Amino acid sequence: MTIFIQTSDDAQDLKYVAFICETFKHVTKTAVEFRFRKENDPIESQDCLINYGLPPKEGCINIPRVRSRMQEGYCYGKCDSSFFTDARLSDTALPVYRQLLSNQQVRGSVVFSEASTKAPLISSAGSGTKGINVHFDFFYNIFCFLGNIPDIAFEEKHGIAHSYAKFIRRDQAFYGKPWVNYFFIIFQSLIEAVSGKSLDCQKSPRRLGFQVLMMYDVDAIRKTPIMQAKQLLFIVINLFRSLFEMDFKKSREEGKRFFRFIFFRCNYLCFEVIASGEESLKVPSIFNIYQKIRYGRIKKIKSLIFDPAYDISKEAVLKDSIKMLIRKGKGIGLHSGYNSYASSGELLLQKSMLSRTLNYSVRGLRQHWLRFSVKNTWKAQEEAGFLYDASFGFNDAIGFRSGLAHPYFPYSHEEGRSYRILEVPPVLMDSTLMHYGNRTEESAFTEAVCVLKEVKKFAGTCVMVWHQESFCRDYGWGNLLKRILGWVADSGGSFISEQELLSQYNLLH
Numbered sequence: 001m002t003i004f005i006q007t008s009d010d011a012q013d014l015k016y017v018a019f020i021c022e023t024f025k026h027v028t029k030t031a032v033e034f035r036f037r038k039e040n041d042p043i044e045s046q047d048c049l050i051n052y053g054l055p056p057k058e059g060c061i062n063i064p065r066v067r068s069r070m071q072e073g074y075c076y077g078k079c080d081s082s083f084f085t086d087a088r089l090s091d092t093a094l095p096v097y098r099q100l101l102s103n104q105q106v107r108g109s110v111v112f113s114e115a116s117t118k119a120p121l122i123s124s125a126g127s128g129t130k131g132i133n134v135h136f137d138f139f140y141n142i143f144c145f146l147g148n149i150p151d152i153a154f155e156e157k158h159g160i161a162h163s164y165a166k167f168i169r170r171d172q173a174f175y176g177k178p179w180v181n182y183f184f185i186i187f188q189s190l191i192e193a194v195s196g197k198s199l200d201c202q203k204s205p206r207r208l209g210f211q212v213l214m215m216y217d218v219d220a221i222r223k224t225p226i227m228q229a230k231q232l233l234f235i236v237i238n239l240f241r242s243l244f245e246m247d248f249k250k251s252r253e254e255g256k257r258f259f260r261f262i263f264f265r266c267n268y269l270c271f272e273v274i275a276s277g278e279e280s281l282k283v284p285s286i287f288n289i290y291q292k293i294r295y296g297r298i299k300k301i302k303s304l305i306f307d308p309a310y311d312i313s314k315e316a317v318l319k320d321s322i323k324m325l326i327r328k329g330k331g332i333g334l335h336s337g338y339n340s341y342a343s344s345g346e347l348l349l350q351k352s353m354l355s356r357t358l359n360y361s362v363r364g365l366r367q368h369w370l371r372f373s374v375k376n377t378w379k380a381q382e383e384a385g386f387l388y389d390a391s392f393g394f395n396d397a398i399g400f401r402s403g404l405a406h407p408y409f410p411y412s413h414e415e416g417r418s419y420r421i422l423e424v425p426p427v428l429m430d431s432t433l434m435h436y437g438n439r440t441e442e443s444a445f446t447e448a449v450c451v452l453k454e455v456k457k458f459a460g461t462c463v464m465v466w467h468q469e470s471f472c473r474d475y476g477w478g479n480l481l482k483r484i485l486g487w488v489a490d491s492g493g494s495f496i497s498e499q500e501l502l503s504q505y506n507l508l509h
Contacts (some may be wrong), residue, residue, distance in 0.1 A: 001032045001047045001197060007065070008054060011036045015416035016143045017052070022418065023146060024184055027406045030199045032191075048195040052139065058131040061190050066100045066137040079186070083122070086185050088457055094182055095174070097144055100137040122186075130194050142183050145403030147411045151374045162341075163370035165397035175399035176451065181406070181458045209492040210452075211461040213424055213501060214278075214285040214485070215390060216468045217335050217366060221268050221318055223474075224309045231474075232261060238438040250440060261474050270471040270478075271321045275328055277482060281489050284497035287325055287468070288335035288366045291354040293346065299339045306338040306369060313357050326360060331498035333390075334365040341367050342376035344383035351384060364498060366426075366465070367391040378410050378419045386421055387507045388498075390463040393426035396436040398451055400425055405460030407505060422505050426463040427451050428484070430470050430477050441480050448484050456491060461501070 005021075007014060014036060021034040037044075039054055051057055053065030076093035125131025143149065154161050154168050161167040165175060188199055220227050235258045242251035260266075271287075278285060290308040312318055326332060334354055340346035347365070355362045365386055367377065372391055381389055392410075393401050402408070404425060409418035428451060433444040455462045464484070471478035488495070502508050 001030075001191075001195065001199065002045065003032055003034050003048045003050065003191060003195075004044070004046045005034060005036050005050045005052055006039060006041075006054060006060075007036065007052045008039050009065075012416075014052075016147060016411065017139045019411050019418060020139055020142050020146065023180075023404075023408050024187060026408060027181070027184060027404070028188060028199065032199060047197060048191050056125060056131075056133055058125050059194070060125075061132050061134065061194055062125060063134045063138045064136070066140065079122075084186065084189050086189060088185055089182065092177075092182060094186075095179060096136050096141055100141050100144075101135065122190075130196065132190055132194060134190070138183070138187070142180055143411075145180050145183075146408070147413070148374045148402060152413065155373065155375060160373045163372050163391075163393065163395050165394040165401075175394065175397050175401060177454055178400040178403055178405035178458060178460065180403040181460070209494055210456040210459050211494050211496040212452075212455075212488050213390070213461065213463045213496050213498075214283050215333070215366065215426075215463055215465045216274065216285060216287045217368075217465060218287055218289050219308050219335070219368075219467055220469050221308075221310050221315065223266070223268075226305060227309065228261065232258065234435045235261065238435070241438050250438070253440075257474070257476075264473070266469075266472040266474045268469040268472055269317065269321055270468045271325055273471055273478070274468060275325060275330070277478075278485075281485055281495065283485065283495040284329055284331065284500075285495075286331035286333050286364070286498055287322065288333040289322060289354060289358075290335045290337065290368065291350040291357070293337065293349055293353065295339065302338055308335070308368070312354070319357070322358060326358070329497075331364075332358060332360050332362060333498075334362050334386075336365050336367050338368050338371055340380075341371040342373055342380055344380040347380055347384035347386070351386070363502065364388040364390065370395050375413070378421055378423070379412065379414075382419050382421045387502060388422040388424055390424045390426050390465070392423050393429065393432075393463075395429075395432060398428055398432050398437075398447065400427060400454070405455045405458045405462060407461055407501070422501075422507060424461065424463050424501065426465055427455065428462075429465040430467060430475075430481070433480070434475075434477055441477075441483075444480055445483050445487075448480075449487055452484070452488065452491075452493070456493065461496065 005017060018034070025032060049060035051060045051062045056062040074095040074097045076095055078093050079089045122135065123133050125133050150168050151161065158167070192198055235254055239251055239254040239258065242254055289312055290310065292311040295303050310318060322332065334351055336347055336350055340350065351362050363386065365381065366389070370391055370393065378389070402423070402425060407422050407424045409421070410423050412419050428448050433439055433448065437444065439447065466477070466481050469475065
C-alpha cells in the first residue's frame, strides 16, 4: 500500500513525520510505503492521501499542522466505538497536548472529558465520503511522546532530569500506558477507513504473544559502608512514609529490614539461585556488569560515592560466577559508570575492557542509576558501538517513558534521523516498585501485572530489571520476581534472549 503525505512544507521540515511513519512500520510490521509530496505536485497512484497542514479535502485524512510548540498541559479524550472498532480503544481516554489543538469547534468521534475543551476530536469529512478530519496535530502529538519533547524541554530549561519522573511531569500515572501504541491503532484505523484496504499487520496481538527481556544489574557483591548508608536512607524514608500513612504492617517490615541490614551478613552472589530459578521457565536473561576505569579527581570522587565498589578484573569469584552464567546461555551487558552517560570515550573503554576480561562480545548496556540525557546519551552509545540500550525508564515510576511498548530506534533532534541503536523499553524495576514506590509485595505484583497487561495488549517487547542482591534476605524481593515471571509464562508471554532480540531487528552482522 502506498500512502502520500501532502504538505506545503519541505521534506526537511517533516523529518519527525518520516520518523513516526518508520516507527509505525517497525511496530505494526506492515509493508506500507509512505511518500511525501508538495501540494501542487502531479498526482500519482495512491491508496491513501494524508493532507497535512492544508485546507481540508474530501476523500483523504485531513490533519492540521499546529505551529505552537508549547508542550505543557494535556487533556484526555475517548474514542467513539461506532467509529473505531478496535477493542483496545474502548474505555481508554487518550492524551492530547492542548497547544496542538485546532480552533475548529465541531462534533466528532473523539470527545475530550474536560468541559472547557470542545475542539480536539476526529470526525467525518462529510456525509457520503471516506474523508476524515482530525482536529489536532496528530503527528506532532505522537512526536511529543516518541521524540521525548518534555524531557528535552526540561533539559534545556533546568538541566538533565536523569530519569526522575517527578522532575518532568508530576502525574506519574501518565506513564502507565503506552500511548504511542494507542495512537498507532487510530492511525491504522484512519488509513484503512479512507483506503478501504486492510494493512494486514503481521504482528497482531491475536497472532503473537508478548516478549520479556529479563535483565539483572550487578550493583553490589558485598556490603560496603557507602552502600549501607544509601540503602539505610531508603529504609528510613520508607519507614516514616509508612508511619505517616498509618500502614503499620509495612512500617514493621521496614523496621525489620533496618536491623537486618545493619546486623546480619548476607551473600550477594546469588547467581546460582537466579539461574536455577529461571531454568524451569527457560529465561535467557542478561546480567549487566560494571567495569571500573580510571577517572580524574572530580569524577573519581563521584565514582567512589555512586558507582559499584567492585572491580571485576580483581574479583576471581565474581568472574567465575559470570563465566558460569555465560556457559548456561545467559547474556552479558555493560552496566556503565555514573559519569559516562555523555561520554562515548568512557563507554567505549568500559565496553572493550569488559569484553576482554570476560572474553565475551558486549553489545548492549544499561546506564548506572539510569543517568541519562536525551540529547547526549544515545549519541554517545551509538558512537561507542553499542547495538541496544535498556536505560530509558524512570527510577521513581514504572511504565512507558517514550509511550511505546516495543523496541524502537530513538530520534536524533540534532541530525533529524533515527539513532543506530535500539532502545528496549524498561518498564519494571525492583527498586522502583519497592524502594521508591514503598509498596508491599502484593501491591507491587498487582501494579507490575497492570503494566505487563499493556505490553501483552499490543504484543510488545519490554525489559524487566532486577538486581541480583535483591534475592538475599537484606531485600527479600526474589519471590516477587518469581510471581511476575510465572504470570508472564501463564499469560502467553515468552522470554527473549539478546540474540533473538538483535535478530528480530536485523542488528546481527
